[in-house]
Amino acid sequence: MLGRSANGIFWLFRYLERAENISRLIEAGFRMALTRDASDASDEWRSLIVTLGLRQAFEARHGTEYTGPHVFNFILRDRDNPGSILAITEEARTNARMVRGGITREVWESVNDGWMQLKEALARPVTETRLGAVLDLVRRQSTQVRGAMEGTMLRNEIYNFARLGSFIERADNTARILDVKYYVLLPSVSYVGSSLDNVQWENVLRSVAGERAYRWLNAGRMDPRGIAEFLILDGRFPRSLAFCYSKLRSNLASLAREYGGEMHCHEILRDADCQFHHATIEAIFEQGLHEFIGTFIRNNTALALQIQRDYRFID
Amino acid sequence: MTKTSPSSYDEMLHADGSVRSAYAGYCQWHDEQPPDLLRRKGSEAEAFFRRTGITFNVYGNEDAEERLIPFDMVPRIITAQQWRKLQRGIEQRVRALNAFLHDLYHRQEIVRSGRLPARLLKNNEAFLPEMVGFTPPGGVYTHIVGIDLVRTGEDDFMVLEDNARTPSGVSYMLENRETMMAMFPELFTRVRVREVSDYPRRLARSLAACAPAAFNGKKPVVAVLTPGIYNSAYFEHAFLADQMGAELVEGSDLRVENGRIAMRTTRGYQPIDVLYRRVDDEYLDPLTFNPNSVLGVSGIMDVYRGGGITIANAPGTGIADDKAIYSFMPEIVEFYTGEKPILPNVPTWRCAEPDALAYVLDNLADLVVKEVHGSGGYGMLIGPTSSKRELAAFEAKLRAKPENYIAQPTLSLSTVPILTKAGLAPRHVDLRPFVLVSPNGIDITPGGLTRVALKKGSLVVNSSQGGGTKDSWVLDD
Numbered sequence: 022m023l024g025r026s027a028n029g030i031f032w033l034f035r036y037l038e039r040a041e042n043i044s045r046l047i048e049a050g051f052r053m054a055l056t057r058d059a060s061d062a063s064d065e066w067r068s069l070i071v072t073l074g075l076r077q078a079f080e081a082r083h084g085t086e087y088t089g090p091h092v093f094n095f096i097l098r099d100r101d102n103p104g105s106i107l108a109i110t111e112e113a114r115t116n117a118r119m120v121r122g123g124i125t126r127e128v129w130e131s132v133n134d135g136w137m138q139l140k141e142a143l144a145r146p147v148t149e150t151r152l153g154a155v156l157d158l159v160r161r162q163s164t165q166v167r168g169a170m171e172g173t174m175l176r177n178e179i180y181n182f183a184r185l186g187s188f189i190e191r192a193d194n195t196a197r198i199l200d201v202k203y204y205v206l207l208p209s210v211s212y213v214g215s216s217l218d219n220v221q222w223e224n225v226l227r228s229v230a231g232e233r234a235y236r237w238l239n240a241g242r243m244d245p246r247g248i249a250e251f252l253i254l255d256g257r258f259p260r261s262l263a264f265c266y267s268k269l270r271s272n273l274a275s276l277a278r279e280y281g282g283e284m285h286c287h288e289i290l291r292d293a294d295c296q297f298h299h300a301t302i303e304a305i306f307e308q309g310l311h312e313f314i315g316t317f318i319r320n321n322t323a324l325a326l327q328i329q330r331d332y333r334f335i336d
Numbered sequence: 337m338t339k340t341s342p343s344s345y346d347e348m349l350h351a352d353g354s355v356r357s358a359y360a361g362y363c364q365w366h367d368e369q370p371p372d373l374l375r376r377k378g379s380e381a382e383a384f385f386r387r388t389g390i391t392f393n394v395y396g397n398e399d400a401e402e403r404l405i406p407f408d409m410v411p412r413i414i415t416a417q418q419w420r421k422l423q424r425g426i427e428q429r430v431r432a433l434n435a436f437l438h439d440l441y442h443r444q445e446i447v448r449s450g451r452l453p454a455r456l457l458k459n460n461e462a463f464l465p466e467m468v469g470f471t472p473p474g475g476v477y478t479h480i481v482g483i484d485l486v487r488t489g490e491d492d493f494m495v496l497e498d499n500a501r502t503p504s505g506v507s508y509m510l511e512n513r514e515t516m517m518a519m520f521p522e523l524f525t526r527v528r529v530r531e532v533s534d535y536p537r538r539l540a541r542s543l544a545a546c547a548p549a550a551f552n553g554k555k556p557v558v559a560v561l562t563p564g565i566y567n568s569a570y571f572e573h574a575f576l577a578d579q580m581g582a583e584l585v586e587g588s589d590l591r592v593e594n595g596r597i598a599m600r601t602t603r604g605y606q607p608i609d610v611l612y613r614r615v616d617d618e619y620l621d622p623l624t625f626n627p628n629s630v631l632g633v634s635g636i637m638d639v640y641r642g643g644g645i646t647i648a649n650a651p652g653t654g655i656a657d658d659k660a661i662y663s664f665m666p667e668i669v670e671f672y673t674g675e676k677p678i679l680p681n682v683p684t685w686r687c688a689e690p691d692a693l694a695y696v697l698d699n700l701a702d703l704v705v706k707e708v709h710g711s712g713g714y715g716m717l718i719g720p721t722s723s724k725r726e727l728a729a730f731e732a733k734l735r736a737k738p739e740n741y742i743a744q745p746t747l748s749l750s751t752v753p754i755l756t757k758a759g760l761a762p763r764h765v766d767l768r769p770f771v772l773v774s775p776n777g778i779d780i781t782p783g784g785l786t787r788v789a790l791k792k793g794s795l796v797v798n799s800s801q802g803g804g805t806k807d808s809w810v811l812d813d
Contacts, residue, residue: 024600025589118565122578126388134387178602280603332602336588 022123027182028334029120033132034186036113040106041163042194042229044156046072047093049228051152054089056220066092072201078102093152098143106159107143110136123179127169135162178279181272182332188272189325192265193318198228199252200314219243225252229260249310250302262317263297269324270294276332284331286324293320345489345750346762347412358413358811361527365520366410374409374755377519381407384515406804407512408754409519412765412786419782419810422493422769425679426483427778428669430771433500433656435672437477440655441467451667455688456660462709464617464652466624470641472650474546474775479612479648480539481771482506482784486682487750494682494747495665496766500657501649502614505785505805506770507572510535510579512785512807528812530782536579538772538779543580543610545774549643550596556609558582559599561590563615563631568800573614582612592635596644610646611636617651659708659742660686682747688739696743697734700727703743704795705734718795720746749795752806754788764789766797767808782810 050069054062066087070079073096082101083091098107114136117129124132139162142155174180202225222243226232235251235258256263273290277283296317305313329335348359355363366374385404414422439445440463446452457463482503484496513532517524540558547556562573564586577584589599590608598605613620619629624637639645655661661668663684669677685692687705696703705717717730734741751762769784786806787797797803 022602023583023585023589024602025586026583027602115565118570118574121574122584130387137386182602333600333604334602336600 022178024333024335026120026123027178027332028329029116030123030179030182031186031329031334033113033116033120033124034183035190036109036116037132037163037166038187038190039194040109040113040159042191043073043096043106044159045230046198046228047096047152048156049224051089051093051149052227053220053224062089063087068201069096072198073104075102075104089149090146094146097147097155107139110139110159110162125169125173127173128166131162131165131169135165138162176275178276181276181279184268184272185328188265188268189321189328191260192262192269192321195229195252195260195262195265196314196318196321198225199249200311200318203310203314222248231258231260234258246302246306249305253305253313254297254300254302266290266294266297273328284327286327286331289320289324289327293317293324296320344748344762344764345487345492347487347750347752347765348762358415358418362411362413362523365523365526375757378409378755381409381515381519384518385511388511405508405799406790407515408788408790408804408806409516410753410755410760411516411807411809412752412767412788413809413811414767414783416811416813418491418493421491421678422485423780423782425493425677426769426771426780428673428675428678429483429495429498429665430478430481430773430778432665432669432672433481433498434475434477434773436668437500437650437653437656438471438475439672441652442469442471446668446671449671451671452661452664456658456664457655460655460658460660462617462652462654462658464655466637466641467650467652472546473548473643473646476546476648476773476775477650477653478656479543479546479650479773481773482768483771485679485767485769486747487765487767488748489750493679495679496682497659498657498662498665499768500653501616503768503770504569504572504614505768505787506535507575508805509770509781509783509785509808510575512805516807527809529809530812532781532783535770535781536576538781539576539612540580540582542772542774542776542779543612543646543648545776546646546648547609548646550607550645551609553609557607558610558612559585559608561585561587561611561613561615563619567614569614576612587615587629587631587633590633590636592633592639595639595642597633597636597639608645610648612648617654620647620651659706660688660739663742682744685743687734687741687743692743693734693738696741697731700731700734702746704746705730705741705743708740708742718746746795752786752788754790754804754806761792763792764795764797765806783808 046069050065053065057065066089070076070087070092075095078101079092079095082095082099095102096105098105102108114132117124117132121129135158139158142158147155170180170183222245223232226235226248229252231251235248238251239247251258251261253262255261256267258264269290273287277287348356348363350356382404385407436446440457447454447457478500480503482499482505484499485493486496487493509532543558544556558580559582560573560577560580562570562584564570567573574584583599585599590597591605592598593605593607596607597611598607615631618626619631621632621634621637622629623634636645636647637651640647640651662681663686665681666677669675685696687693687696696705701719701722703719705719707715717726719727722730749764749766752765753760754763765786765788767784767786770781772779786808787799787803788806789795789797790802790804794802799805
């Protein structure tokens with residue numbers, strides 16, 4: 022396949038994954054804001070903007086006043102925000118158009134249909150009343166594309182590049198949420214056991230759609246180590262770092278089989294993978310959660326770049 | 337069921353309102369349908385086209401970046417007998433076009449014999465000196481041709497235009513049929529219509545039969561070259577590549593390697609044997625043509641002349657569909673085939689000739705005047721529907737550069753009904769059959785693309801100017 026097409030597929034799935042994750046973040050933030058008084062709610066919205074790396078752009082547009090509608094409209098549809106959900110969904114669709122021949126009709130139609138619906142839903146400012154429905158739409162598109170892909174695409178290199186895009190992005194997103202919220206998870210003497218902590222912790226889980234799974238696995242016990250362990254090391258949870266890396270591993274292995282050999286990116290993956298083998302959450306906390314995540318994000322970015330180089334995504 | 341416009345030939349109805357035999361089966365089915373069904377299906381079809389992304393882009397129109405070409409659900413029907421004659425005429429014409437191109441780029445016998453004035457080639461940008469003395473692989477110049485036909489009577493089909501560069505529209509021919517079959521399957525069990533769906537396979541086979549000298553594999557590698565997703569026909573490029581199982585490449589994917597054109601794949605650079613390019617000559621090679629082009633490949637012309645790749649259509653075929661050359665097509669057909677043309681031209685005045693110019697100026701209000709190098713319906717004058725001021729402005733242009741124009745009578749194009757809010761109503765149509773040329777012969781897909789002017793009385797069928805399309809049927813014997 023063409024290097025440019027591999028790039029298109031890779032980014033199509035990165036963008037779809039990113040849109041989905043951002044919508045979960047907004048949803049968690051919205052829920053938090055609803056349960057807090059005005060100044061705490063504003064903190065919550067600010068933290069959302071910070072998580073997405075949009076602080077400068079947002080403040081250039083709205084100043085330091087973080088109201089819900091300003092924040093979620095900025096993230097969803099603002100023209101001044103090149104990473105808005107609308108913009109990246111459009112990017113996803115542009116990529117899908119570019120690689121139209123590499124995806125099935127069902128996959129293309131789910132992408133195109135989702136984009137048309139979202140464009141209409143985001144044609145005017147979103148109110149708090151409409152927010153839930155809009156976020157739902159974003160997630161549903163992602164789910165639909167994934168389903169179409171699962172059900173109709175050949176398991177070949179195209180599929181592998183798509184999955185690599187999805188899991189590179191998902192790992193990055195989960196890590197960034199952890200990075201911004203790590204202080205919430207650091208056991209702190211004064212807060213341990215307080216109800217505020219519990220809500221904050223649950224919110225971290227909620228932003229990666231993990232609150233129910235976690236509760237089910239841990240019989241409702243909320244503690245920061247447990248949550249960090251769940252999001253980093255639990256290979257059963259599909260948004261954990263360990264899960265994403267097991268998928269990256271299997272897809273890169275398929276590529277190596279199909280191409281008759283390993284590339285440099287396979288080495289990088291092996292190095293990055295070591296961090297999950299024999300790792301315990303205790304060791305991670307000892308090393309420092311923040312440092313651990315920082316290293317993880319850098320390695321993940323390096324892996325993505327190497328995949329793009331090895332498979333000639335760009336000249 | 338509908339009224340015909342008194343001055344034009346209606347393909348469905350006789351002047352007395354009875355149904356012509358070609359439409360007998362269809363009309364019977366049509367009359368049995370609940371009145372609202374077809375209209376409802378119309379909006380279904382539109383939603384379907386949008387979802388599947390069958391759109392075309394309009395240059396310079398930001399709001400409507402992707403527009404649908406309206407699809408009308410009443411088919412355009414041609415009998416087997418009519419088609420046989422068309423087929424013979426088209427084949428003859430396409431054969432002549434290829435012989436003509438070969439001659440123009442070699443000995444120019446037709447100019448030496450005095451049948452074609454040499455001035456038509458001088459200073460004509462469509463004539464490429466780079467092609468002189470070179471014979472494309474398999475001797476084929478126009479791998480894909482679209483012949484635009486108009487009809488004025490029962491047996492009166494005429495060629496309005498030859499499209500010998502990169503004719504587009506074939507994806508609409510295919511998707512229109514898919515749509516009709518999906519919406520009205522039972523109709524196709526009642527009326528036997530000849531298949532069009534194997535066009536992409538025939539195209540792939542036809543292109544593969546023209547492999548270049550350097551080809552040494554088992555199966556020629558075919559790729560479609562597109563200017564990219566913002567091109568108006570991008571959907572079609574992607575569609576054809578997909579249907580042929582060929583790669584859809586852009587200029588930035590390609591480079592010259594060991595005397596071949598190679599594409600950047602995830603496994604490294606891989607040579608291409610046949611390039612079905614949907615990029616104009618001008619942009620094909622910045623080293624040879626427009627130096628600012630980013631759509632082509634630097635050095636492809638050298639590779640081409642060295643036998644490293646087949647370019648379809650060959651560069652320089654535009655000279656054959658130049659409107660000034662068009663007026664000589666009857667002579668050209670006769671010169672190369674030794675036969676009288678089966679399909680006539682539309683009568684054409686060459687404004688470069690003083691007598692013709694005088695006639696055109698005297699009768700401007702009754703004529704259609706076209707720019708010799710124009711396309712897409714832009715820059716033309718339709719005398720009968722133009723204001724005095726428009727006529728005067730055009731007259732000035734004509735006097736200033738008469739050699740830039742040809743004129744034709746306003747034809748009374750045939751009509752086929754379309755579905756309107758008020759029921760069926762006749763609209764003017766044309767027909768573009770698609771023709772494949774390879775060393776194995778000339779292959780014409782039965783039917784083609786029917787374009788229809790949706791505005792009442794309008795004669796302009798171009799999609800960029802409010803035209804629509806119809807499914808085109810050739811009945812099976």
